[in-house]
Amino acid sequence: MAIKMIEELDAGPVYLREPISLLGGGEEIVLRIYQAIAKLIDKMSVQLPEPIPQNGEIYSFKRRTPADSALPTSAEIKYLFDKIRILDIENYPPAYIEYGDFRLEFTRPSLRFSDEIEATVKIKKIKGT
Known part of the structure; x- marks a missing residue:
């Protein structure tokens, strides 16, 4: 997901989303995330879409130990x-x-x-x- 930066963390409107499969091991999932990021960068380098405000419930997670x-x-x-x-x-x-x-x-x-x-x-x- 490509998000416009605003004052609040991860709260800005969304430029683009790219689905990611959660099948397989952690390394495979991380690789798919990197590939999705590359796709988003390619798309946004051609044309910057109009961002859409986020809606729904806010989730926050504590740092893992x-x-x-x-x-x-x-x-x-x-x-x-x-x-x-x-x-x-x-x-x-x-x-x-x-x-x-x-x-x-x-x-x-x-x-x-x-x-x-x-x-x-x-x-x-x-x-x-």
């Missing part, structure tokens, strides 16, 4: 899969669980038969234990 990547101890498989895949991005804290003195970090998830997740697991000793 590494602790936000912790997987819950009880959840649906689909929720766990989505959390692992969306955090599977370079330079982003991966989804993890702590087990005793170890942190198990999960990347590259695949959903199998809708009730199993296959993933790569990296096991690290928790510092200070």
